[in-house]
Amino acid sequence: xxIPITRPSIKRADMxxxxxxxxxxxxxxxxxxQRLVKDICEYIGCGGGxxxxxxxxxxxxxxxxxxLPGGSRVAISPLAPRVYMEAFQEEGFxxxxxxxxxxxxxxxxxxxxxxxxxxxxxxVVHANLGFVPDMEGFLELGIPVIEDISQAVGANTGTRKxxxxxxxxxxxxxxxxxxxxxxxxxxxxxxxxxxQALSRLSRQPLPGELLPDFNAALGITQVKNIEKFIEKRxxxxxxxxxxxxxxxxxxxxxxxxxxxxxxxFPLLLASGMKDIQAYARKKGIESEAAFxxxxxxxxxxxxxxxKKYPVARSFLLRCLLFPLYPALAKASVEMITxxxxxxx
Numbered sequence: 001x002x003i004p005i006t007r008p009s010i011k012r013a014d015m016x017x018x019x020x021x022x023x024x025x026x027x028x029x030x031x032x033x034q035r036l037v038k039d040i041c042e043y044i045g046c047g048g049g050x051x052x053x054x055x056x057x058x059x060x061x062x063x064x065x066x067x068l069p070g071g072s073r074v075a076i077s078p079l080a081p082r083v084y085m086e087a088f089q090e091e092g093f094x095x096x097x098x099x100x101x102x103x104x105x106x107x108x109x110x111x112x113x114x115x116x117x118x119x120x121x122x123x124v125v126h127a128n129l130g131f132v133p134d135m136e137g138f139l140e141l142g143i144p145v146i147e148d149i150s151q152a153v154g155a156n157t158g159t160r161k162x163x164x165x166x167x168x169x170x171x172x173x174x175x176x177x178x179x180x181x182x183x184x185x186x187x188x189x190x191x192x193x194x195x196q197a198l199s200r201l202s203r204q205p206l207p208g209e210l211l212p213d214f215n216a217a218l219g220i221t222q223v224k225n226i227e228k229f230i231e232k233r234x235x236x237x238x239x240x241x242x243x244x245x246x247x248x249x250x251x252x253x254x255x256x257x258x259x260x261x262x263x264x265f266p267l268l269l270a271s272g273m274k275d276i277q278a279y280a281r282k283k284g285i286e287s288e289a290a291f292x293x294x295x296x297x298x299x300x301x302x303x304x305x306x307k308k309y310p311v312a313r314s315f316l317l318r319c320l321l322f323p324l325y326p327a328l329a330k331a332s333v334e335m336i337t338x339x340x341x342x343x344x
Contacts, residue, residue, distance in 0.1 A: 003323050003332045005264070005286040006176040032213035032220065039223045040171060040179070040186055044153075044163035048195040049188035050202055051211035051219075055150075055172045058185035059087040062146050062168040065189075065197045068093065072121035077107040078296035078312045080126040080148070085295045095295070096120060099309040103253045104260075105129065105319070109137030116141075127152035127162055129290065129321075130178075130261035131254055135165040146170065150185075151263040153178040154230045158257030167194050173211075173219055178261060179226065181219030184211040230261060232326040236333055237262040240324065243340040249276075252319075265324040265336075266290055267343075273320055276343060280322070283339045290319040 033051040041048060052058045068074075070092040076084055078097040088095045096118055098111030105128055112123050123141070125133050126148040132155050138145050147166035149155070155162045163169040169188040173181040189195040202209075211219075222229075244251055250268040254260040269276055273289060280287045291297055296309065296316050307313065322336060 001284075002281070003285045003328075003336065005288045005321060005323050007323075007325050007327050032216040033211045036181070036211070036216040036219045036223070037186055037188070039220060040153075041188060043223060043226065044149075044161050044169070044188065046164055046169060046188040047191050048198070049169075049186055050198065051184065051186050051216055053184050053208055053211050055081075055170075055174065055185040056083045056087050057209060058170045058172075058187040059084060060091055061187050061198070061201060062170060063087065063091045063093060065168060065194065065201050066122055066144050066146075067197065068121050068144075073119050075107075075112045075115055075120045075123040076295070077105075077124075077126055077128070078299060078309050079105055079128055079291050079294045079315060080124060081293055082295050082298050084124060084126075085298070097295070097309060097312075100312045100315065101255075102311050103255060104131040104133075105252065105312070105315045106131050106133040109134050109141060112138070112141060122146065124148060125166065126150075127155060129252065129266050130155055130263035131252065132157055132162060132258035132260050134255070135160075135162065139165060148172075150174075150177055152261045154226055155261040156259050158259065163188065164190065166190060168198075173215070178229070178263060179219060179222045181211065181215040181217075181222070184215055186211075186219075229326045233262040233324060236324055236328060237265060239333060239337055240265045240322070240340055243337045244343075246341040247343040249343060262324055264290075264321040265340075266319050266321050267340075268315070269318045269320055271344065273318065276320060279344055280339055283335065285336055285339055286323065288321045289316075290321050291316045 036051050037049045073094045073096045075096050077100055085095055096115055098115055101108050122144040124146045125138055130152045135157055145166040147163055147169040149162045150172035152162050167190050171186045173184045189198050248270045252266050277287050296312050
């Protein structure tokens with residue numbers, strides 16, 4: 001059986017937590033969802049928030065809480081998840097794209113500043129693949145910031161954790177996330193003003209909007225063990241990095257004093273992706289193009305649009321992910337290490 005590209009880090013304690021919830025007959029939204037929000041807030045340094053059933057719904061709530069007028073233009077990376085483009089369209093906002101940095105694939109403040117003449121009302125900063133954008137630089141732009149740290153929970157700028165900079169912060173809880181509850185998302189607020197705005201927005205939530213306690217029970221134990229998970233990811237990444245340096249392919253890099261999280265193990269390939277994937281598959285290892293679910297993957301169908309963002313397009317075509325997660329067995333780590341060091 002091939003080594004899968006992702007695997008949730010589910011332990012016995014996680015199962016016990018979910019079983020306890022089941023026995024209590026409290027499966028719908030309730031106290032455990034509130035506790036999950038509280039635990040993530042304490043870990044990151046936020047003021048409050050909501051646990052929601054869907055990632056896309058968290059994006060829509062963040063847009064509404066900012067109270068931007070209809071038709072507002074929001075800057076975002078073309079490598080951000082496609083769900084953002086869909087949420088903006090439904091909320092009546094217009095996405096405006098800026099190219100990304102060559103070392104990490106992150107959106108840069110300079111790229112957004114270059115769009116200021118287009119009337120940018122807000123910016124979404126997605127910390128793709130666990131890398132840390134220049135958050136202080138984004139705040140200096142003086143426009144509202146939505147952070148998305150779904151792939152970077154626990155990453156820091158050298159002084160503060162990601163997630164405490166933006167007016168609102170989104171954390172996906174999908175199965176491939178740093179934290180998982182089997183689905184859903186948490187929307188967090190920076191301070192009192194943002195908390196009050198979100199509270200007004202969610203006074204009478206519709207059925208199906210909030211995360212069920214059944215899911216939240218799993219997320220709570222994930223937050224409790226997050227530092228252990230992060231350390232394990234870092235340890236495995238160190239081994240993989242040493243192996244990858246023996247190949248002709250390039251690793252992504254983190255700028256400055258920031259400390260990124262190893263969401264997966266990405267390589268920027270020097271040769272064709274299909275050949276590399278075929279080689280890994282032959283050795284029993286799954287791999288995946290990093291940005292197949294991105295906005296740019298959709299825009300790439302329009303060749304002229306894709307060429308506007310040459311660096312992001314390079315990431316779309318060349319960035320390949322290899323398995324890296326805490327549940328990787330020692331034998332699997334050794335197998336992936338051998339493959340990384342002998343990639344064609």
